Amino acid sequence: MKILLCIAGMPYAEATVRFGGGIAGSTQSSVTLLHVISRRGERVAGRRVLDRAHEMLPDLTVTRRIRQGDPTERILTEIRRGHHNLVVVGASQGSPLTQRLLGSVTLQIIRRAPISVLVVRRAGPHLERVLICTGGLDVAEPVIEAGSRLAEAAHARAALLHVISPVPSMYTGLDEIEETLPELLQTDTPTARHLRSGAEILARHRVSAELKLRYGVAADEILSEAREGDYDLVVIGASGTAGRLRGWLLGDVTRQVVEHAPRSVLVVRPA
Numbered sequence: 001m002k003i004l005l006c007i008a009g010m011p012y013a014e015a016t017v018r019f020g021g022g023i024a025g026s027t028q029s030s031v032t033l034l035h036v037i038s039r040r041g042e043r044v045a046g047r048r049v050l051d052r053a054h055e056m057l058p059d060l061t062v063t064r065r066i067r068q069g070d071p072t073e074r075i076l077t078e079i080r081r082g083h084h085n086l087v088v089v090g091a092s093q094g095s096p097l098t099q100r101l102l103g104s105v106t107l108q109i110i111r112r113a114p115i116s117v118l119v120v121r122r123a124g125p126h127l128e129r130v131l132i133c134t135g136g137l138d139v140a141e142p143v144i145e146a147g148s149r150l151a152e153a154a155h156a157r158a159a160l161l162h163v164i165s166p167v168p169s170m171y172t173g174l175d176e177i178e179e180t181l182p183e184l185l186q187t188d189t190p191t192a193r194h195l196r197s198g199a200e201i202l203a204r205h206r207v208s209a210e211l212k213l214r215y216g217v218a219a220d221e222i223l224s225e226a227r228e229g230d231y232d233l234v235v236i237g238a239s240g241t242a243g244r245l246r247g248w249l250l251g252d253v254t255r256q257v258v259e260h261a262p263r264s265v266l267v268v269r270p271a
Contacts, residue, residue: 001029004084006036006075010052013090019123019264020088021057026127026153029086030061034078036071043068072108079113085271087113091121091264110238110258110267116146117238117267119258124232127154131231133161133222133257134198140237142270144198147235148205150266158209159229160198162191163221181213219256226261234261238269 005020007013024031033053035046046066054062067074079087089106110117132147134140144160151158184192195211202209214221226234236257258265 001085004087016090016120032063036074088118129231130158133236143237146268151207152205161212163218219253235266238267
C-alpha cells in the first residue's frame, strides 16, 4: 500500500506522523511525506518540517515532497500522480486560524479524494481498539473489509456497530435494546444477515471482535459509542455510495463523525 502523509507543520503534526507511520509500519506500506507551502520563501522552513517528520519514521520507506499552492488542490494532485491508496491528514493543527483552514481542507479532501482518508485526532502510540460503523447491507462491505484488514495488521480488537433508526416505541432503554441482539442474529432479516456477514469478514481476518446494535440517530449513536468504548479509530463509509445508504454515508453522518469524534477517523472510499 502507498500512503500519502500530509503535514501542515511541526510540532502540531507530530501526532499525525506517529499515527500515520504506525499504520504504514503495521501494513508494510511506503510513505510519501507532503508539505504544502503558500510561497517560495517558505521552502527552507518546509524542508525542516520534512526533516523532522522523516526522523520520526526511521524504519519506513519514505519519499518527501514540497508543493506550492492551494493545499487542497496540491494534495489531490499528489494523490492522482502518486497512485496512493490512503491519504492521512490531521484534524486540527496549530493556531485557531490554522485549525479552521485545515478543517476546511480536511472536509474537501474527504469529499473529493478518490481514495480513503485517515483523519488523525488525539492519536495514541498504538492502535488497539477499532470501531467499524456499518449502515447495512452489501454496500457497507468495503467499510468492514477495510476496518478488518487494518485491525488484523495492527493486532487490534474491533467492534462492528450497526445503528437502527428511529427508536421503536416498545424499547425504553439501551439495556433492553442490547439484549435483543442475540435474538436478532437468529432471524433471517436483512439486518441479521448483514451483521452475520460482517462477523464472518472479521473472523476471516482473525480479528477479535464483538457486534454492537444501537437504536437512534446514526451520528449521535456512533459518537456515543466512540466515546464510551474508548476506541483509537472509528471506521466509516465515504460519499458516493449508491442506494438507500447514500444519505446515511454521504450527508451529515460522515461529516459529524469526522468533526466530533474523540479520536481518529478512517473514511473509507471503495476502490
